[in-house]
Amino acid sequence: MLYIKCPHCGMRSQNEFSYGGDATIKRPELGKEISDQDWDNFVYNRKSLRGKHWELWQHISGCRQWIKVERDTATHEIFNTLKANEEISL
């Protein structure tokens, strides 16, 4: 069983969480002109990285908060977790 340390609740089973996608995607600035390709990249195109990766997860059966999780997509090892409003330092 995979365990994720929720920054609000503490160490919990992965069963309580729901995966929410790539946490590094940034929405284009409001009001700024962007190309169709940039919009396409924001909405659809994702890299399928092997290795360390920041992801969004929701503690759906716990505190119901969205969190950021740094996980190795090959080994499933979890290195770090952050609250949703905390910035990722790459």
Add this chain to the structure above:
Amino acid sequence: MSLISALAKVHHPGQFGDFEDKKGDDLLKISEKKNLLIVQIVQFKNSNISTDSIDIDGLNLKDTPLNVTFNKNTRILWNGPKNWLLVSSNKDLIKNISLTCKETDFAVTDLSHSRAVIEIEGNYAIEVLKKGSPFNFGVLKKNNSINSLYNNITFTVDLLNDKPFKVRLFALRSFGESLYHSITDSSLEFGYENK
């Protein structure tokens, strides 16, 4: 209008499972708690007021994980950041809450009829929970509460006492019967008495 409790169709008095030769706290007691006031209190993200100044039935809203503030009638369970579940036998408290928690800062929702509440008492109550929940109950102390899963049903656990164990389980009313079946099925090996 008469109210029908969430578990009225499934919860019947009697002794079940391996109850023979078991007495006192070795026999689990399972009951449905009815007529409780259950209120969800959520502070808005853009609200800056301190919850320490909030006084509900003499209790504060503490934004501390696992924390339950309580008195004789009322328990306030931490449900998430700026999110609490108030459970009280004092039904008139809803007026007090509405006055204390201003609608500019808080969302107050009466959930009294949308939750099924199961109470389990006995030495093996935590063992029953361990059988269906992935949470490490070794870290749960008296007057702590958590949200977790029991056989994939989302539920809230409030540990009222630890000698003997006394826990209150809250689930969505529509999942109440399903949770009740899971709990009683897991309790068979310990033996239980329905009250």
